[in-house]
Amino acid sequence: MKLRWGLIGGGEGSQIGGTHRIASGLDGAFEFVAGALDIDPARGRAYAEKLGVATDRAYGDWREMLAAEKGRTDRLDLVTIATPNSSHYEITKAFLAAGFDVLCEKPLTTTVEEAEDIVRTARAARRICAVNYGYSGYALVRHARAMVARGDLGKIRVVMAEFAFGHHADAADADNPRVRWRYDPKLAGVSSVLADAGIHALHLATFVTGQEIEKLSADFASTVAGRELEDDAFVAFRTTGGAVGRLWASAVALGRMHGLTIQVFGEQGGLRWEQERPNQLYWTPLRGRTEIIERGTGGLSPEADRASRVTIGHAEGFFGAFGNIYADLAEVLRASKEGRAPDPLALSYPKAEDGLRSIAAIHAAARSARERGVWIET
Amino acid sequence: MKLRWGLIGGGEGSQIGGTHRIASGLDGAFEFVAGALDIDPARGRAYAEKLGVATDRAYGDWREMLAAEKGRTDRLDLVTIATPNSSHYEITKAFLAAGFDVLCEKPLTTTVEEAEDIVRTARAARRICAVNYGYSGYALVRHARAMVARGDLGKIRVVMAEFAFGHHADAADADNPRVRWRYDPKLAGVSSVLADAGIHALHLATFVTGQEIEKLSADFASTVAGRELEDDAFVAFRTTGGAVGRLWASAVALGRMHGLTIQVFGEQGGLRWEQERPNQLYWTPLRGRTEIIERGTGGLSPEADRASRVTIGHAEGFFGAFGNIYADLAEVLRASKEGRAPDPLALSYPKAEDGLRSIAAIHAAARSARERGVWIET
């Protein structure tokens, strides 16, 4: 019996919608049965039907969807929210409050207060509120986390995270609507490239080390004329476990494509992983040689094995990673239905608390950047 | 309305079955409605039901499935055959003859005569018989083919194809049943690593250049004691368009993971693509610098654009590539239902003729290797 899945946002032509549909369906665990896919009700209904959603569950907007779905006996098992950032809070809160389990795209909300409210709401409703830091679904990211957790690296000393690309380097894009809003504080909030991309690097830093950000100092720069928000950010931080953090995020780094990279250095060894080559993890034990850990190799952690679908050497990429977030949720949802404890390995998906912490870090960084790099506790 | 899809073989624990289920479902075009998944009827039925197939279409074997399915009004739109190699011929022929469209795993058959018979059968029945050379589904492989076709490389001079890995390098695997049969002529036929892996490299060489193999000379070696078939093969060839071909396939190349690589050199430039890093294609124009063509970049060929689902920098991997074969078939099947011509870009999926040619090349190579490298026309 497949789980029933609904999607809000992700209309025709959006990439994120397609990715969620692929990821949710990858293992055959979820069936796409309801959606409110577009800001234009007619277009949204038509697209949902085109994708195979029954007419009575192809909704014009999320309020209509919420009203109708909460009364059904074949209720949705999971609702994914992939609307513009500013609406995440309201929609997520409404669905949680009505008793639905939710997977919200990042960022969870735009303010810290909203994120705190979501955490409270989810707890009160005893509902899942996952946040789609999808890169944490890569098998070798999970293996890196497992290696840190089991002590292979010893105490963590330094974590270096980067997310650099050049997609916003073209000054001629000043009036391009797909770019412009990202640098407008009224639409994007207190931060641009850090909130949009750097947040993934921050999340990976905490995900892999198993530590939270304790304090930070930031430097923001707007390098393209006319931008009010940063297109290049540099953040120094310290974690709850005493590690030193470094982060660089840039949207003007011509030549970097989607350069999300994480390096973790501990007393007993160092790790390096790059999102563009996700099937290799470089591991250098203290006094030893660098070893290439290949996804799909025998002898990996249960966390990595669970997150792999094909044998070594096949490029298991983005869809597999996002699919792993859905695989975790499917297991947790099924376990709940079946009245049993979920597989503990399924519990590493990012949660509302992670979303809250990320947003708090972004806001702290924006304040530090405004105040000439002062260190701020998060 | 989704297309109805059935699967033969690919039972619990098999990787190929999971890959076909993911690939067929990736774009939501196919629904998995019937299957005969296991040599053990009860196990096959149970697994199909577990995967959501209705009880009456969860079959015990392919004959039962054929008998039942051919009488249904909600007939299968596509049947995928992922059984052991020796049964491909019989099952494929039976389904084609009964009027089903088929996607057969490679190799299409074990003998040239059988492959010829499949080609004849498919033509007589006017049915699709596709063969799963799935690596040809990668966006940048298709882009390479498009570049050659539109003349970017000029006349092709040399094509170098490799498929090397080390999975059969362990002499202690002599009695490992998953390895042993591959080197037993009674089970594997005239060739091992060339027929099993090198065949993909051969197919890519012809797919990218748009040329067929005209003649070849081969050297086979069995480097692990006790093997009757080759675990390392070297093939020199010439194509119908006058290009020089070189191929190396090895199963004892420790350190190569799944090293399928193709290089094409023409009068006007050279291309290099590696399966393990499928999102980059290296292009060196004559008298110019090497450029890195990234999957998802603007300005690629329509063939590449059609085969991409996410933007630049995301590692679109194995599932996307295999999914593209299914996307092609979905388009062709839908066009047929709708009485219209299919999108010409959907027509590059590998066909029975490709399967026949590959098998003929393998048999010629095996003969050349036996006859001290004599050149053989194919």
Add this chain to the structure above:
Amino acid sequence: MKLRWGLIGGGEGSQIGGTHRIASGLDGAFEFVAGALDIDPARGRAYAEKLGVATDRAYGDWREMLAAEKGRTDRLDLVTIATPNSSHYEITKAFLAAGFDVLCEKPLTTTVEEAEDIVRTARAARRICAVNYGYSGYALVRHARAMVARGDLGKIRVVMAEFAFGHHADAADADNPRVRWRYDPKLAGVSSVLADAGIHALHLATFVTGQEIEKLSADFASTVAGRELEDDAFVAFRTTGGAVGRLWASAVALGRMHGLTIQVFGEQGGLRWEQERPNQLYWTPLRGRTEIIERGTGGLSPEADRASRVTIGHAEGFFGAFGNIYADLAEVLRASKEGRAPDPLALSYPKAEDGLRSIAAIHAAARSARERGVWIET
């Protein structure tokens, strides 16, 4: 007629001495004729003689060398100072004042005041005082600088420089004398990894962009117990030309070998160069594809051509780069002897002013780090 070269420091077993001897001799321009190679006079004399220096010019210490050499008619054309850092100032000043041209190892001095004094002394004496930021001798580093200078990148927005390695990651080295002194403020001064390694990255950032550091904010961390100086540093800076700078230096980054990397992003394109793969420069023009610029290719800048000795594809490495510093000095010295203007391409070797600026930046960074990241003008 070869130029006469003398060396101070670089005794038996030291790597830096061997590198200077190789680099100075690489093009046959300099002859090694005098040396004071060791803190132990007898050992220094013996080693110099073993290396072919005449007995009367194999000195016991630098004062003896200075006294003897300044009276000779076959005076040294160039003296290289490769002694421990704390003695650079005194020796360099003495030789400059006595009318010798000098190449001093980095850092030029340990304090800003000393560096200022060296600059004044060199100017007053009208002598060359070069500083060995040898990585600036790589052909493609010089090409990158030429590309920036001729406007290929447009206005520079961001420069990212890294120098990370793991050589000091072993806590068991606490008592290793080769490591310990580096973290002792009494011996190493105000900074460890930034002053020792990061200084090269800082220099490259200014060398390639042609801009100086205007202000900076730093975060230092001592991640190994017992260290008083930083083994990991993060510096944000702004340049005189308005570029944003980011720098990471680490001595505990297990898995990074000698990870000196520089990336420069401008309005019209981005560059990336890695010291460990010095023969490739990655160039991504705005709206274009990444191109791999190979050392030795036709069509490079005169700066790059002059700094190459062999054709494309040969790994021209460390010795060639350091040799280019000596090649520049040889040209300038010969031009002076011949009463002609030197080749302008020979003038990019690092000078005392560069040494001064680097030291000023290090001291500013150390102060910023002490003062919680406050921005400091340099």
Add this chain to the structure above:
Amino acid sequence: MKLRWGLIGGGEGSQIGGTHRIASGLDGAFEFVAGALDIDPARGRAYAEKLGVATDRAYGDWREMLAAEKGRTDRLDLVTIATPNSSHYEITKAFLAAGFDVLCEKPLTTTVEEAEDIVRTARAARRICAVNYGYSGYALVRHARAMVARGDLGKIRVVMAEFAFGHHADAADADNPRVRWRYDPKLAGVSSVLADAGIHALHLATFVTGQEIEKLSADFASTVAGRELEDDAFVAFRTTGGAVGRLWASAVALGRMHGLTIQVFGEQGGLRWEQERPNQLYWTPLRGRTEIIERGTGGLSPEADRASRVTIGHAEGFFGAFGNIYADLAEVLRASKEGRAPDPLALSYPKAEDGLRSIAAIHAAARSARERGVWIET
């Protein structure tokens, strides 16, 4: 006391001359004291003097040099012959017969008979006749050889060697004199790209495995119109130790720069080394992970340590490798002068016997290619 070194060929503008001067001087062991550098006597004399050779040892041609040098008491310790290939035999033989030790550029001769004669001559004269397969001087090539020799790989199964570049891919070069002669049998002999470049790959295959070529089958192709000799070659071979060999050489591989690569696969592990990234050796033990062996790491073989001059992470390149051949020769020559046994580690430089074997293999390959790939014993 430096060794006295002379050079024949390598005139102004030649790359090979500069490389030999750098390599011979790298460690300060040889002094360049005599030369006959150019086919034009006056130009050769002038250039030698410009390079610091005394007037009486700056010769107009090699006969003049031989006549004068053999009578001197300060006789040359080593003569390097870097003239056009067709003159190697005559000059090498004359100098050997006159009692000089010789380093001859590859190929040693153009025919097998000549090479046999050189071997006989050198033995009779009890002189060193080294052949400059300079890539065997790379530290990690020597480490690979040491690993094979000490049994790390177990019995060798397969060796794959490549040397591919695109420098002769431009059809417009048909009349370019620097290219044309290479494809003219009257000037280049029986083979072009195999004899010129592939020979290095063949040598490395034998050098690293410690085995000789026993038999081979070849396929040659001339892919650019008008060429009489091959610009692309494929050779299958078997070694004396029972290993299977594969070799690809190409001069039309646009995008490959100087693609000399060697892979060795044994029962217990596999190795991979690429000339363009010479400071890393990839090692995959059976059932283990790929490890990156870095030049300069502790714990390498004595052979690798002896061939390294700088610490880990510095790009020790081409000059260092060629310098190692001279370092070997310096040790052997000094040991001979001092009446002691040379360091056994200095004995791996390539010798006339290696030159002979390579030439025999090239001739056998050319014959096999003419005879449709027939296997030929070498």
